[in-house]
Amino acid sequence: MKIVHADDIEWKRGLEHRGGTFHYRHYFDGEPNTPGNFQFNIGRTQGDFNSPRHRHNFEQFRFQIDGAMDFDRNGRMKAGAFGYFPEGAPYGPQSSEGTSMTAVLQFGGASGSGYLSRAQVKAGQAELEKIGKFEGGIFRRNDDVEGRRQTDGYQAIWETHNNRKLEYPKPRYRDPVMVDPSHYEWVPVGRGVSEKLLGVFTERRTQALQIRLEPGATWQGPGRSIYLVVNGAGKVAGESYKTLTGVYANEGEAPEFAASEETEIIVLGLPNLAGVELPARETMMSAAE
Template identity: 40%
Template sequence: MRVGKASDTGSERVGTMREGTLDQKHLLFGEDGSPNNYDLNMGLTGGGGWRTPRHRHNFDQIRYVIQGTLPYTENDVLEEGWVGYFPESIHYGPQERPEGLRTMVLQCGGASGGGYLSVAQREATNAELAKTGEFKKGKYHYTDADGVAQVQDGSQAIFEHATGGKLEFAAPRYTDVIAMNPEAYDWLPQGGVGVWEKWLGSFTERDLRIGLLRLDAGAVYQAGQHPSIEILFQINGQVNAGGEKYGPETGYEFLANEGPVPVEAVEPTEFLRAVLHKF
């Protein structure tokens, strides 16, 4: 088990690839080079909002709205408390995120096995590219070796510079972002006394699973009993795990078949839960 607490994590300002102000707290990172590499973070939109053009990624994203409303196209939003699955290769945006929006984001390698380029790699590459071009409105503007002006999506430019290869997109498995309203689901008993779950969905042939977990006071959840990495994000309450007490905005990683690892609720507690793709 690994744990990352927002209260112990400093905020980092996202780089200049996009427009606006976005501060992030990175709770947990996966393993570079792994198809299940990931980044669990919390984002806060600052003054002036945050804007992105319509774009897509070669990795998956799961977004949970902690506070506010998250637009993911000109007409579609995730309401507070909703969860969105943004599959690899699917276009979304443009986005105009309002000031004060708070979200949890889990970015991870998609079912194609292409993995996920870590934050450290992206930010270092961002700084390098800024020496030879300019990021404007989510696009990278530069002059090629023949003196011709070129424009690329910012994330594509960073990926190709960091890896030395062309950014390839897997055939899309879905046609759009999948927006989920947890309030429309029923809590079902998970097995242990006082342990409840809502599985919002299972996605792709590699069985990415997204759901919520609820523990009554005194209930124990036996974590880490899945065939791939299990991630928990604590929404509220207080638990004991590994001899320590943890409160809201804490992230937990359990490796494949690491468990059972007991997580005991001191008071009623809820988590967002994700089980990453099986490779």
């Protein structure tokens, strides 16, 4: 089990292959080169941030902590909103309405396409910058270099790392699912404990819920899940927690939260990918692909 606190994590610059200003606090990573690899961060964008309409071969959960993000035809996420962004489904273009802060979990989904680690993304970006440049979320190949003229930035990085053309999985959902938890009712699930089940997705049963603990209440959560304390104070696994404390519980671990103040927690359950294997990397790919 891992426990981290927001004010112990420095802000770093990221998403240079997109457009505008983005900083992040990095909380947790999964295991690289596995179908279930993941990354959990809190990101902060400025008003100049933008990303073109695109899609991924991995999944995303988003929880809007502060400010608002605009996804054009897919809708707008204001503070308190939750979103599930399925693999294969296009979304955006995306822009930040001033300064915005979002908790984002990105993870390998039901297709078994996996998820690139931050180090792999950085290495792919560095390699591509030898033959082109990233502008507004798009990789543009230099005129004197053979191959496709322009590609979505992440797709270009993925193809460079895997040495093959990215084949997007067929989307199980046509569009992102955006949820307003304030329209849900709290359902009692224990003494002093209430739940809002925000959704269970795909045949691999990835899920999201909110938990509320009254002062003095205790609650034990499931393994293979990410927890973010939205507000409150208390102890988890014997260690103090506070607002924006994050917890990662692996398979077989069950963190127990004991609230000294009223507490709300976002719980993000990773998918069960039993039997799924990550495809092997190719040895070479034609630049024209």
